[in-house]
Amino acid sequence: MMAFRWQCALLFSLAAAISVHADMKLKCWPDFVTLVWTESRSHADTSNFRLGNCFPSSVTAREAVFNVYFNDCNFRILVTGDQLMYTNDLTYVPSPGSDIHPFTHLVVCSYKRPKDWYRPIYDPKFNTYGQGELVFHIGLMNDDFSGPAESTHFPLGSFIPIMATVEQETHQPLLLLLEECVAATTPELQPGSNIYPIISNKGCLVDSKTSRSKFEPRKDSSEIRLSLQAFRFALGQEVFIRCKLGVWDPSGVDNIKKTCHYVKNHGKALGSWELLDNPAKSNLCNCCETSCTPRIRHAWNGTKSSPWASQNH
Structure with a gap:
């Protein structure tokens, strides 16, 4: 796979408004990302976090964990020079009546652009389906x-x-x-x-x-x-x-x-x-x-x- 020929990755995140009440750990792999958000406020509901349109892979009383592929969760692709970046928004949607305001945290994984990578000319559309009775x-x-x-x-x-x-x-x-x-x-x-x-x-x-x-x-x-x-x-x-x-x-x-x-x-x-x-x-x-x-x-x-x-x- 092309993804496994990438030589190095720069890991960082940007935020429109940085919360002092939390800590985010981000690990960018060749074709997926691991994100752990640790929340210090006891009344925050970690199940209310979303990465793009994805729910957390797992939650505890203090952490929301995401293990997702770049093909999921509505990641965006940005190419600048020899850099290839995948970006998404980590959002918090408070429960009704909560005193915690909603916020958005920009998440970015940046890679050195592979020499054989080119942006597709066409945006392909796929129909997905599952097996088994609901x-x-x-x-x-x-x-x-x-x-x-x-x-x-x-x-x-x-x-x-x-x-x-x-x-x-x-x-x-x-x-x-x-x-x-x-x-x-x-x-x-x-x-x-x-x-x-x-x-x-x-x-x-x-x-x-x-x-x-x-x-x-x-x-x-x-x-x-x-x-x-x-x-x-x-x-x-x-x-x-x-x-x-x-x-x-x-x-x-x-x-x-x-x-x-x-x-x-x-x-x-x-x-x-x-x-x-x-x-x-x-x-x-x-x-x-x-x-x-x-x-x-x-x-x-x-x-x-x-x-x-x-x-x-």
Whole structure:
């Protein structure tokens, strides 16, 4: 491979705003990079770091670790003279309500340009796919999402933890989305069914406008966590939550492939819609107030129902 004929590499990073609360270790290999970000602030969530469009390869309470190839994560190529540079952005997207501001740290790997390397004349396009069946799961969880719920009885106003996951098998990394969710008094929706909309308009948590319901920060792109505040609907009856799940390329998020919730008291008189995976692109949620027009694209999806019992005051 051409990559293994590179003679030497200069390792460095540049930053628009350097944080004094962290330490970054960067190792540039011939065709991939290892980055370790060590965060000293105890209330920072290391799972909220992204390198380009890639989630961390692993996280601890203090570190976010990335082991990724230059062909992934939307690395950019810059050629200047005899230097060949791969650049990307390490970003931190804080959880809603956090006092840590979002920031971006420029990451650069610079190499001596191989004599036989030339920029491609054409930008090739590739279609990627994975092997194996996708298996979706959705269920009620305990308060910290560490295991299944021990009860299906929730008092009115309490939170109902719901988690959905997808088994990716040998597929490329996938981003799991909750496209639509409704509550109903029957396992299957029927004409005239009494329903309560929870998520609609291609990923908009409409219930969050009138309640404290919210999406929780992701721990992995293949799962999604929802804290749903128990609402006044069919009191005294068994209620079923029926959701449509979908998965997409993490880099292909747009106004119909998104996860949005309404955040109140956001420093304004009124709240605003926020994109879970990157609040800086919350403009993708603007259509939540009107209609998010779908485009014809292929996706893998599944539908699951999760029952929960009656609510009481």
